[in-house]
Amino acid sequence: MSASNNSHDARTGTNAGPSPWFIAPALVLFVVFAIVPLFGAVILSLTKWDGLGSPEWTGMTNWRAVLTDPVTWTTIRLSLIVMVGSWVVQTPLSLLLGVWAAREGRTRAVVTTVYFLPLLLSSAAVGLTFKNLLDPNFGMTAMQWLGPLSRNWLGDRGTVLTVVIFIVAWHFVPLHTLLYQAGARQVPKSLYEAASCDGAGGLRMFFQITLPQLKYTIVTSSTLMLVGSLTYFDLIFVLTAGGPGYATRILPLHMYLTGFQAADMGRASAIATLLATLGLMLSLTLTRVTGFTRMESQQEGI
Amino acid sequence: MSAAALAQISEISARDAPRRRRPRLNIPGGMGALLWLLVVVVPIYWVVITSLRTQQNFFTDGALVPPSDPTLENYALVFEKGFARFFLNSIIVTVGAVGLTIAVGLMAAYTIVRSKRPLAKRSLSVFLLGLAIPAQSAIIPIFYMITRMRLYDTLLAVILPSAAFAIPITVLIFTNYLRDIPGELFESMRLDGATEGQILHRLVLPLCVPAISTTAIYNGVNVWNNFLFPLVLTQSPRSRVLPLALWTFQGELTINVPAMMAAIVLSALPILTLYVLGRRQLIAGMTAGFGK
Numbered sequence: 034m035s036a037s038n039n040s041h042d043a044r045t046g047t048n049a050g051p052s053p054w055f056i057a058p059a060l061v062l063f064v065v066f067a068i069v070p071l072f073g074a075v076i077l078s079l080t081k082w083d084g085l086g087s088p089e090w091t092g093m094t095n096w097r098a099v100l101t102d103p104v105t106w107t108t109i110r111l112s113l114i115v116m117v118g119s120w121v122v123q124t125p126l127s128l129l130l131g132v133w134a135a136r137e138g139r140t141r142a143v144v145t146t147v148y149f150l151p152l153l154l155s156s157a158a159v160g161l162t163f164k165n166l167l168d169p170n171f172g173m174t175a176m177q178w179l180g181p182l183s184r185n186w187l188g189d190r191g192t193v194l195t196v197v198i199f200i201v202a203w204h205f206v207p208l209h210t211l212l213y214q215a216g217a218r219q220v221p222k223s224l225y226e227a228a229s230c231d232g233a234g235g236l237r238m239f240f241q242i243t244l245p246q247l248k249y250t251i252v253t254s255s256t257l258m259l260v261g262s263l264t265y266f267d268l269i270f271v272l273t274a275g276g277p278g279y280a281t282r283i284l285p286l287h288m289y290l291t292g293f294q295a296a297d298m299g300r301a302s303a304i305a306t307l308l309a310t311l312g313l314m315l316s317l318t319l320t321r322v323t324g325f326t327r328m329e330s331q332q333e334g335i
Numbered sequence: 336m337s338a339a340a341l342a343q344i345s346e347i348s349a350r351d352a353p354r355r356r357r358p359r360l361n362i363p364g365g366m367g368a369l370l371w372l373l374v375v376v377v378p379i380y381w382v383v384i385t386s387l388r389t390q391q392n393f394f395t396d397g398a399l400v401p402p403s404d405p406t407l408e409n410y411a412l413v414f415e416k417g418f419a420r421f422f423l424n425s426i427i428v429t430v431g432a433v434g435l436t437i438a439v440g441l442m443a444a445y446t447i448v449r450s451k452r453p454l455a456k457r458s459l460s461v462f463l464l465g466l467a468i469p470a471q472s473a474i475i476p477i478f479y480m481i482t483r484m485r486l487y488d489t490l491l492a493v494i495l496p497s498a499a500f501a502i503p504i505t506v507l508i509f510t511n512y513l514r515d516i517p518g519e520l521f522e523s524m525r526l527d528g529a530t531e532g533q534i535l536h537r538l539v540l541p542l543c544v545p546a547i548s549t550t551a552i553y554n555g556v557n558v559w560n561n562f563l564f565p566l567v568l569t570q571s572p573r574s575r576v577l578p579l580a581l582w583t584f585q586g587e588l589t590i591n592v593p594a595m596m597a598a599i600v601l602s603a604l605p606i607l608t609l610y611v612l613g614r615r616q617l618i619a620g621m622t623a624g625f626g627k
Contacts, residue, residue, distance in 0.1 A: 050450035051531045056458050059443035059502055062435070066477060066499030067465050073476025084478070130371055133364045144372055146614065151375060152621070153606045155560035157578035158599045161585060162382050165592050171394065203374065211622055235361065264469045267562035271582055285471040292475055293567065302475050309472035316467040 071309060077302035084298050095303040105304065107279055108287040109311075111194070115283055116262040118198040119205075123258055124251070127206045131213020132243055145214070152207040159204045160271030167196070187273055190280045197272065197281050201265055209254045216250030217243065252323045259319065263312050284308050386410070386596035393593050409597035416587070417572055418601060421580040425605075427490050428565075428576055429558045432497040433551050436505050439498075440550070444509030445539050449521060459510060465503035470496075470563060478567050492568040493576065497561060501554040512546035513539070552613075552620030556606060577602045 078095050080088035099105050134145045151159065166172045169185040186196045224242045233241070266285040269275070275282035275290060282290070285308060292301025381398065387405040388396060396403055447459050477496050478487075486492040520542075524534050540547075565579040575583065581595075581602055588594045610617055 050452070050455075051446045051534075053446060053450060053452055053455045055442040055446040055531070055535075056455060059439035059506065060458060060461070062439060062495070062499050063462060063465060063502045065480075066496045067468055067473060067502075068461075070473035070476035070480070071468055073479065074472055077475060077479065088479075126371070129364075129367060133361070133368050141368075144368060147372060148375055149610070149618070150379060150607075153556070153610055154599075154603050155562065155578040155581070157560075157562045157581045158602055161581055161595065162378055162599060165385075165595060166378055166381060168592075171590070171592060172398075203378070206371075208621065211618060215622060260467070264471055266471055267566075267578070271562075271585075285469070288471060289474075289567075298475055298479075305472040305475055308469055312469045312472065313467050 074302045074305045074309065077299060078306050080299045080302075082298040083296045084293070085296075088299065091299065095300045099300060099303040099307070104279060104282075104287065105307075108282050108284045109307075111279075111282060112263060112284040112311075114194065115198060115201070115265065116259055118194070119201055119262045119265075120255060120258050122198055122202045123206055123209055124255065126202065127209035127254065128213050128247070128251070130206070130210045131215075132217045132239070132247075134210065134214045135217035145210075148210060149207045151204050154204070156204065156267040157271050159200065160268045163200050163203075164272050188277055190277055193273060193277065193280050197269060200272065201262075201268060204268065205258070205261075209258065212254045212257075213247065213250055216247045220246040256316075256319045256323065260312065260316055263308065263315065284311070382596045382599055385593050386600050388593045390591060390593055409591075409594045410601065412591075412594050413584075413598045413601055416584065416598075418580065418598070420572070421575050421577050422601075422605075424490060424575060425559060425577040428493050428497065429555055431490070431494040432501065432558045433554050435494065435498040436501045436554055437547055437550060440502055440505035440509055441539065441543060441547070442535065443502075444506050444513055445535055447506070447510050448513040449518075459506070462503045462506045465500070466507075468500075470500050474563060474567050477564075481568050487568065488570045488574050490569075490574050493561075493564050493574075496564055496568070497558045501550075501557065505550045505554065508546055508550050509543065512543060516542055548616060549620045552609075552617050556617075556621070559606060 077088060079090065079092055081091045081094070082088035130148065134141055134148070154162070164187065167186045169183075169188065184192075186192050220243060224246070225238055228238050228242060264285060265283065266289065269281055269283060270286055270289065273281045275286045284304065288301050288304040288308060291304060292298045377399075384399075384401055385393065386409055387407070388402045389404060389406050389408065392403055443458070443462070446455050450456070473496075481487050481492045481496075486495075520538060521534060524538055529537070560578060561576075562578045562582070565576045566582075569575060569579070572583075581598055584595060584598050588598075
């Protein structure tokens with residue numbers, strides 16, 4: 034990245050470059066629909082509002098209710114489980130697949146093309162696909178020969194969270210595989226050649242060359258995964274709507290259901306504020322811990 | 336992300352690398368890759384073949400056996416349910432939001448890179464803050480504003496917030512791209528008496544075509560697949576977009592699974608076509624801005 038203020042600019046002397054007004058349209062759009070709402074949520078959390086009439090000031094009532102409600106803590110715990118579970122499932126999987134796909138070969142190129150497909154489906158499509166596929170009455174799991182595998186995966190509190198984590202992985206592993214593939218392509222070939230001369234085996238090369246060389250890719254991918262997992266909303270909403278019971282009601286889902294189904298926008302705003310705080314805290318912590326300089330997109334989950 | 340980095344990433348899809356000795360056969364790796372291939376393909380295969388079954392055959396045929404009597408009647412049914420309208424709405428929303436983002440993002444990025452006023456430089460950090468805001472936490476106030484602006488249940492209600500949340504990544508990609516363009520180009524144009532508007536139109540715009548297509552693809556896929564904004568900000572079939580249409584179909588077609596699957600196939604078709612036509616560009620677009 035080169036410095037933009039090079040010496041040639043000095044010739045024009047008084048010219049300070051383009052008018053700052055050029056920034057205005059982007060800034061206005063962004064501030065009005067992203068920054069203002071962030072503070073708006075804090076203000077609305079101090080009101081009682083059913084979504085139709087006007088909000089009424091109620092002070093800390095919503096906050097007291099939210100913070101003393103055991104459901105809030107359950108949903109936070111579930112969000113953290115989904116976050117950690119997603120990382121544990123997706124990281125090794127996409128790392129191995131990415132490293133495998135990074136080598137040349139026609140077969141690998143074709144297979145990699147297919148790997149990418151789930152990422153192109155919308156979360157709603159993925160949710161509905163698996164909801165039907167796993168339906169105990171007429172889905173694929175209703176097939177007789179599956180034996181113990183034929184069960185109500187999404188209706189069982191004991192299995193639903195694990196299944197959700199795997200479906201999220203199905204959707205997002207392609208993106209992370211791609212990142213690892215790009216990373217693995219950039220590992221200097223000479224390292225492997227040298228190791229090969231020293232008689233190192235494939236496994237040893239993986240742990241002593243590939244893995245350390247992919248350090249920054251692991252940081253990038255993990256940051257995206259962890260911060261993004263806080264926003265898995267639509268997939269789980271369509272798949273289980275938070276059920277059975279509260280078994281998959283993660284924080285963003287809890288916010289939506291409280292606000293738009295139970296018509297309690299004030300309380301939902303308090304939950305939204307918790308969510309934003311958690312997201313910002315996580316981003317800042319990850320940035321500090323990993324030295325990852327740019328807090329990257331959360332678009333994954335929108 | 337610099338242009339060079341983008342080029343490196345798009346090399347992922349470069350087919351023929353320089354000839355070197357064949358990699359040793361990696362049997363566990365190959366087995367694992369094959370297993371994941373099955374995990375990816377089986378659900379997709381199931382969706383496609385189910386969409387071609389009649390409802391009677393759906394209950395009698397084996398789940399993974401090709402349909403005994405393939406039919407397109409499910410697709411016809413989906414179109415009868417107003418699919419073409421939702422299709423058009425999705426296109427309007429996507430083109431609107433992506434176009435708006437690119438227009439305002441390009442102007443902002445050009446100023447951030449070229450202006451010497453500290454204020455302009457500092458505004459970049461405001462945009463970057465947006466990368467850490469979960470859209471969900473802003474949705475209730477957005478709903479409040481949209482209803483007060485009397486935009487509820489219009490396509491504009493979806494376009495404006497979608498564009499706003501696409502701005503941070505867009506500005507980031509554009510500024511990184513514009514920084515790599517030599518300042519002499521802008522200076523010589525200014526010495527020739529061009530106004531800033533002309534520089535923007537005749538120099539910045541053509542130079543940025545690769546960055547524009549990257550952001551267009553990346554944001555386009557996101558907006559096309561977005562569910563939350565349409566769910567909260569629209570209501571009637573008149574302003575329904577595809578992902579939301581899928582979800583409402585589910586209510587209407589409760590146990591007509593083959594029709595549901597046809598709707599899923601149709602909703603994914605445009606992006607899949609895009610993928611087939613421009614795989615390299617699409618992959619570069621998906622990874623752009625994520626660093627290495």
